[in-house]
Amino acid sequence: MEVSNTKQQHQSASISLTKPVRCIVKLGGAAITCKNELETINEENLKTVSSQLRQSMTTGLNSGEVLGMDWSKQPGESEISSTLSDFEDQPVVDSSPFIVVHGAGSFGHFQASKSGVHKGGLYQPLVKAGFVATRISVTKLNLEIVRALAREGIPSIGMSPFSCGWSTRERNIASADLSAVAKAIESGLVPVLHGDAVLDDLLDCTILSGDAIISHLAAHLKPEYVVFLTDVLGVYDRPPSDPNAVLLREIAVAKDGSWSIEKPTFQNKNKQVETSVAAHDTTGGMLTKISEAAAIAKLGIDVYIVKAATSHAFKAFSGELKGNLPEDWLGTAIRFSNK
Numbered sequence: 001m002e003v004s005n006t007k008q009q010h011q012s013a014s015i016s017l018t019k020p021v022r023c024i025v026k027l028g029g030a031a032i033t034c035k036n037e038l039e040t041i042n043e044e045n046l047k048t049v050s051s052q053l054r055q056s057m058t059t060g061l062n063s064g065e066v067l068g069m070d071w072s073k074q075p076g077e078s079e080i081s082s083t084l085s086d087f088e089d090q091p092v093v094d095s096s097p098f099i100v101v102h103g104a105g106s107f108g109h110f111q112a113s114k115s116g117v118h119k120g121g122l123y124q125p126l127v128k129a130g131f132v133a134t135r136i137s138v139t140k141l142n143l144e145i146v147r148a149l150a151r152e153g154i155p156s157i158g159m160s161p162f163s164c165g166w167s168t169r170e171r172n173i174a175s176a177d178l179s180a181v182a183k184a185i186e187s188g189l190v191p192v193l194h195g196d197a198v199l200d201d202l203l204d205c206t207i208l209s210g211d212a213i214i215s216h217l218a219a220h221l222k223p224e225y226v227v228f229l230t231d232v233l234g235v236y237d238r239p240p241s242d243p244n245a246v247l248l249r250e251i252a253v254a255k256d257g258s259w260s261i262e263k264p265t266f267q268n269k270n271k272q273v274e275t276s277v278a279a280h281d282t283t284g285g286m287l288t289k290i291s292e293a294a295a296i297a298k299l300g301i302d303v304y305i306v307k308a309a310t311s312h313a314f315k316a317f318s319g320e321l322k323g324n325l326p327e328d329w330l331g332t333a334i335r336f337s338n339k
Contacts, residue, residue, distance in 0.1 A: 015182045021223040022096035023317065025053065026214050027145065029105025029195075030231040031308035039107050039137060041144055048309035049229065050152040056317035057154065057190070058095045069150040097185045099217060100149070100156065100192045103210045107141040108134045112197065112207050120203025131205055134197040135162065142194045149192065157189045161196040161208055168208055169201040173216050181217070193217075211292040218296045226296055227316045228289060229308035234332030235290060237261075249325065251290075252337035253297040259290070259334070290334075297334045306331035 027049065034040040054066070067086050112118055115130020122128055142158045149156035159180060166176045184191045195210040211228075218226055236245040250263040293303040304316040312330045315321060325333055 015178055015220060017097070017182060017185060017221070019097055019185075021099060021185065021221045022225075022319070023056075024099045024101065024214055024217055024221075024223045024226045025317065026210055026226070026228045027100060027102035028228060028230045028308065029103030029107070029109070029210075031105075031229045032102065032145070033105030033107060033141070035106050035231075037106055038110060039140070041141070045309045046145065046148045049313070050148045050154065052309070052314045052317055053098065053100070053149065054152040054154050056096075056314065056319075057098050066151075066153045068153060069155060070147045072147070095188070098190055099181070099185070099221070099223070100145075100190060101210045101214050101217070102142070102145055102192070102194050104138050104141065104195050108138040108195065108197075111137050117197050117205055118207040120200060120205055122199075122204035127205065131197050134207070135160075138194055138196055142192065145194075146192050149190065155189050156192050157184050159184070159191050159193050161193060161213060162198050166196070166208060166213075167199045167201065168203075168206055170203065171200065171206050171208075173208070173212060174201055176216055178217070178220055181221075211289050215292045215295050218301055219299060222299070223301060225302040225304065225316075225319065225321075226293070227313070228293065228303065228305040229313055230289075230305060231308065233307045233312070233330045234305045237266075247330065248332050251294070251297075251332060251334045252339070253294045253334060254337060254339075255298070257294060257298050259294045259297075262337075293334045297336050300336050303334040304331055305334070 027046075029035065032042055032046045032049065034042055067090065111130055111133040115126050115133070116124075117127055117130045117134050120127070122131060139158075139160055142160065146156045146158045161176070164177065164180055167174050181191045181193075193210070193213055195213070196208050197205060198208045200206045214226060214228075217223075232240045233247055235248045235251070236242075237248060238245050246264065248261055248263070250261075251259050252262040253259045289305070293305065297303050302322070304321060306313045306316050307330070310330075315326070315329060316331065320326075321329065321333060
């Protein structure tokens, strides 16, 4: 197994892109699905997010007609939105390399938690059935997200970690060949990865979270910044449902990976963040998200956690948050600090 790890690290380290990745975007499951309705997409949020991503990625297409790339039949529609002739006189569009990773939300989590896929034991009939059911569910969501992006003219390509050979060892990534992701980016395509059920060297199987995928991609592809989209404005000092919850605007990450609240200022400098995890969430919830974000920020990559489908999210996509944060921006910035 050590040989495999060494080989994987070498493959990742050797990746060199002619055009650096501008942004890795995490579409949180709670932001793009209706988390209390099994396998239901939040269509309004997904459409807005897709439109904002298109405007952030491209130049010269921020206004005017959008030519969709989903030429499959849409439910309830009598015809495809664009035709081959629509593309004949279109100029080549210069776009900034983005990578999209999405969570599962109301897709996959139910199947995984009920069968215990995240705990391992693939030899057990229930776990094996749950593994299959989980992958059917998350890949179904992946296809719909790819279609939503494509309808906005984004050349998106779905990439499942399991199918690309990603695997874990005690839930930590053990193998992840990034060559397919790199080739897609070099070809002008937008890779769309997702949290997935994968094989594990010791547990037989587990769930690989979208947050862990982003952390790995960031470490090897070095984007300019990373954006996590959620269903709330950002990170709070306690569950946001609490009327006394305070939005944390800036979190500083030290050289040793530890983090502290920079803004707003609390009397207790060592104040801890209280988090809660939904019963069906097999990937750790907000605490895991903060830990993964801190690991990324430690690399010198700014991380923004912000509510999906808002003007605040668009500012984060567009790279407008470098330096001092605008006073009217609502979200959480997690950055490396030399202090």
